[in-house]
């Protein structure tokens with residue numbers, strides 16, 4: 368079967384890592400910076416980074432309306448960390464950020480607290496185990512009726528600011544839209560999440 372063309376929004380964040388993980392997952396990956404490039408892909412990855420900056424860059428590159436249109440038309444999308452925030456319908460602690468609204472979830476930014484800014488954990492993701500890297504990660508505080516929870520955070524070490532992370536929702540899917548609070552692309556050789564996304568694109 369031909370490799371599906373999947374774009375990686377290439378405005379900031381771990382673009383190369385996502386391109387490489389998609390390649391290893393059987394896709395034909397390509398960076399997307401322009402509306403014509405967005406029109407030529409069957410699915411799109413929105414990498415992590417900083418969500419307020421990412422939203423501004425989408426505007427600056429004239430991509431916001433085109434992206435909203437493709438999402439409304441059912442294009443598969445996968446957002447990791449800041450990408451999850453962008454895809455949400457509501458952002459808590461988000462300042463002036465207006466998310467794209469492709470996922471019926473409320474996401475809290477920087478939710479895991481100062482002391483656990485960054486951590487790694489093995490998580491169960493849709494019945495398999497994935498090594499997850501969390502960097503100033505958000506979590507999902509509300510899921511709408513059509514949203515499937517694919518992973519929750521395990522219990523962590525007790526930390527000074529007393530954030531209880533156990534059971535927090537960190538991966539969700541609604542139809543063809545997938546999001547993780549963590550960065551699977553930073554773990555070389557673990558393509559579980561990317562393979563899951565390529566399957567979503569193929570099934571479309």
Ligand SMILES: NC(=O)CC[C@H](N)C(=O)O
Nearest residue numbers: 415416417418448449503
């Ligand atoms: N690793 C990340 O993508 C961090 C997301 C960042 N904390 C934000 O709010 O946008």
